[in-house]
Amino acid sequence: MDFAFDARTEELRERLLAFMDEYVYPAEPVAAEQRARLASPWDTPAVFGELKAEARRQGLWNLFFVDEHGSPGAGQGSGPGAGLTNLQYAPLAEITGRSPHLAPMATNCAAPDTGNMELLAQFGSEEQKKQWLEPLLAGEIRSAFAMTEPEVASSDATNIETRVERSADGDAYVVTGRKWFISGAMNPDCKVFIVMGKTDPEGADPRRQQSMILVPRDTPGVEVRRAMTVYGFEDHEHGGHAEVVFDGARVPAANLIGEEGAGFAIAQARLGPGRIHHCMRLIGMAERAIELMCRRAIGRTAFGKELAAQGVVQNWIADARVTVEQLRLLVLKTAWLMDTVGNRGAHTEIQAIKIATPRAVVGILDQAVQLHGAGGVSQDFPLAELWSAARTLRLADGPDEVHQRSLAHRELKKYAGLR
Structure with a gap:
């Protein structure tokens, strides 16, 4: 194992460190001041847009999105990501971790969007990629991953109780359940939830009962009920951690990710x-x-x-x-x-x-x-x-x-x- 940084990583480290010093650290107090003047604390301060534009201009964008997901060119601008390996990305993510509420968002490398983008790239249909992955990679929207539930021990994912039921006509799924600590969901730019629920609750294999499905935020029956605090912090920059209720939310059958039971x-x-x-x-x-x-x-x-x-x-x-x-x-x-x-x-x-x-x-x-x-x-x-x-x-x-x-x-x- 050779952990010496290669030339590509060193070059990106230098650029990212300079970006942090020149733009990110000075923006920390600015973001707090701007947020205090917003109509809603969940709106995005203008400085975030400025940081994202500068990160894109400098080629410090989607650094996490690796070649296995179809990003060609090793960061030369021909694909949606930087084309880095995990080993190359690690020291860059460390740098952004020094300002975890600004730098990951500025470079479009923030959870839960990163995991959702990787999920869609690996398992999504071409239509799902076009509708959701492309705008996520462009930083035009945000997303949330709805798995944890308040009524069960969610550390055991087989306990999940949310139901994802096929409609009688077969054209849709109906989602019913309650989730909480759904990161990013309070941000108005969060346009879609990736929801884990049970399509076969009585199935013999408890690990084949669950499925994943895309539920747009504006679907009737979706209610972002409240923000959950974390040690008293609402985590505005990250988009909060919401309680979300799905009350008979009906979405097209094509919104299922992969196959039933693959969740x-x-x-x-x-x-x-x-x-x-x-x-x-x-x-x-x-x-x-x-x-x-x-x-x-x-x-x-x-x-x-x-x-x-x-x-x-x-x-x-x-x-x-x-x-x-x-x-x-x-x-x-x-x-x-x-x-x-x-x-x-x-x-x-x-x-x-x-x-x-x-x-x-x-x-x-x-x-x-x-x-x-x-x-x-x-x-x-x-x-x-x-x-x-x-x-x-x-x-x-x-x-x-x-x-x-x-x-x-x-x-x-x-x-x-x-x-």
Whole structure:
């Protein structure tokens, strides 16, 4: 394994770092000021459009969208994406993770749209790609992935209760159910939901009961009921996390993604890349936390000396650096495996990074908050919001315990014959 960045990655890193310094970081306070003046907090501040236009102009657009989805030209403008491998994309996603509420959106590399675009590229029909994938790749609309439900333990996806029933005439499906924490759904630019529900609730195989279907936001029977807060944050930049009710929402049969019963497999195919993208960005969040810790430690005096001279502060910073270097290597190894042996071959490593990265980054951010005192929990620094995002990722795309359970089973299976 050679983790040295190739020339293409180095070039994009330099451009992206310059874009962050010149445009993204200065836009953070501007976005907050503009949002305070909007008619609705869910509307998009004008600075987002400016950032997206500049990212497109600089060729920093759809960096996640790799060649296997049909993006030719290795980023030379002939396809919808940059044509990068997972290993090439990893250090770029890390950079955008330093400003996770602006940079991913500015470059059209934000969840849940990235996973939805990959899902449509891999499983969508030509008509579905034309109607939904193309405008998503162009940044003209946004989307949401409706899987989690409040009434069941959604960490076990076979529990999903939403019904997707074929109409009597066979021309449509009717969707009925209640979802929540549907990321991005509060944004008025979110035009379509990818909904997971059961088409065969009594099927013998619990992993063949579910299907995926496209439900446009303006479909009668779709109600975006309320925004769910995350540790008190509404996450406006990301589009919020909504409770959505589907009350007999009728959509054409052609909106089914793939075939009936394929929903569970499609969800797993979607979530693998999503998990590594989250971990890539989390490393960027940790790097920003370390930077803020160092700046604070050097510029702050307590009990007669700089915080940087305090042994406990030095230990925090040293341990944070060691942890980030370890996590980065594991994420890069996982990206390399995904490129060389596929997502299934990297299954163990995907689970390992999903367990280790959010947990460790939460710890680093917690120490950064501590070092900043009262300021660390305030709106004057990004740390509280970064902490809430990192802590939430111990639940999103499967809680720690689900991945631990699966990973332990794979390890124990190696020794099952030794009883």
